[in-house]
Amino acid sequence: MTGQTWKSPAVIGTGTMGRGIMDMLITAGYQVKAFDNCKKNRISAREWLEERWWKLAEKGKKTLFEVESMQERLMLVDSLQGLSDCDFIIEAVPEDLLLKRNIFHQLDSLTSAETVLATNTSSLSVTSISSKCKHPERVIGLHFFNPVWRLPLVEVVESAHTPLELVQQAMSWLQTMGKEPIHVLDTPGFIVNRVARPFHLEAYRIVGEGLADKNQVDRILRSAGFPMGPFELQDLIGIDINYSASHSVYEGFHYDPRFRPHPEQRALVESGKLGRKSGKGHYIYE
Structure with missing residues (x-):
């Protein structure tokens, strides 16, 4: 070559x-x-x-x-x-x-x-x-x-x-x-997806604990300088793709709890709510 x-x-x-x-x-x-x-x-x-x-x-x-x-x-x-x-x-x-x-x-x-x-x-x-x-x-x-x-x-x-x-x-x-x-x-998630797991998973946990809703989390992070919040980004990427990456990294690190996928990720995928490409995910798209 x-x-x-x-x-x-x-x-x-x-x-x-x-x-x-x-x-x-x-x-x-x-x-x-x-x-x-x-x-x-x-x-x-x-x-x-x-x-x-x-x-x-x-x-x-x-x-x-x-x-x-x-x-x-x-x-x-x-x-x-x-x-x-x-x-x-x-x-x-x-x-x-x-x-x-x-x-x-x-x-x-x-x-x-x-x-x-x-x-x-x-x-x-x-x-x-x-x-x-x-x-x-x-x-x-x-x-x-x-x-x-x-x-x-x-x-x-x-x-x-x-x-x-x-x-x-x-x-x-x-x-x-x-x-x-x-x-x-060739490590699980490489660099970007490994770093991104806490970004997405902590966002689910924050909403699950009632500290803020999804729109608030996205808006706050945009205000802090991020181009998109975690839920907007998942809808753009595809929730199925994001879930697959979460599961792959979790498995690759021998089920380390810090990388454990959130149950809502799987629920959204199974319901066909995949984000922008399906017209509905964390948000609804025309």
């Missing part, structure tokens, strides 16, 4: 994070292949991206030619085999270890040994995700944050097998797209 410049990236998973990563790559000028095992999701992702790009054109931030070119650079494929000629693949499916591990196991045999395989996991072990791969040294973690086009931070995760050279190459590549990568080790 020495001196390698990646030219044909792909994205697996066309949900919120997958769309954001696709947008970043296409905006940077790359021809991007994208796969989701649900055809409806693939079509919805294209429609969503094109609507976003045309809105930028209406605001004068993109030209007609730029939008048309971006549309042409997005190629949807209907199988993992359609990604076999790509040299950098970013997986952005739901936070399910078995699902991710199975995808990487398939990619390991479908792609060249030189193809870099990245996971957008927010808290799962990259080493565990790559455990079924014959070439785990080409697997790396790239934890993007939502919305991808607004938040520059990317945690670049070094697994037990990832060579430092690949970490450095990935960081340099991300910088060419305006990102601010940080090198982190």
Whole structure:
């Protein structure tokens, strides 16, 4: 991989994070292949991206030619085999270890040994995700944050097998797209999600103890300089994603009580109240 410049990236998973990563790559000028095992999701992702790009054109931030070119650079494929000629693949499916591990196991045999395989996991072990791969040294973690086009931070995760050279190459590549990568080790929650657990969990406890309601907690923290309060942020991230990260960190630290998920997180997920994407979470959205 020495001196390698990646030219044909792909994205697996066309949900919120997958769309954001696709947008970043296409905006940077790359021809991007994208796969989701649900055809409806693939079509919805294209429609969503094109609507976003045309809105930028209406605001004068993109030209007609730029939008048309971006549309042409997005190629949807209907199988993992359609990604076999790509040299950098970013997986952005739901936070399910078995699902991710199975995808990487398939990619390991479908792609060249030189193809870099990245996971957008927010808290799962990259080493565990790559455990079924014959070439785990080409697997790396790239934890993007939502919305991808607004938040520059990317945690670049070094697994037990990832060579430092690949970490450095990935960081340099991300910088060419305006990102601010940080090198982190493969520990539960990495840095951001580990620090964020008390931010979210103490907010639940404060409300549960009757010290303040959710709106008050969010308003107070905004007044203190935070861009968003914990409940607003969870609605933006997705309460299901936040709960998954909480559970993963809790399990990763051998059920340390300080990371124990709050019962309301699970209740909200089971009731389908996932935040902005479902129209209802801690708050109701039109």
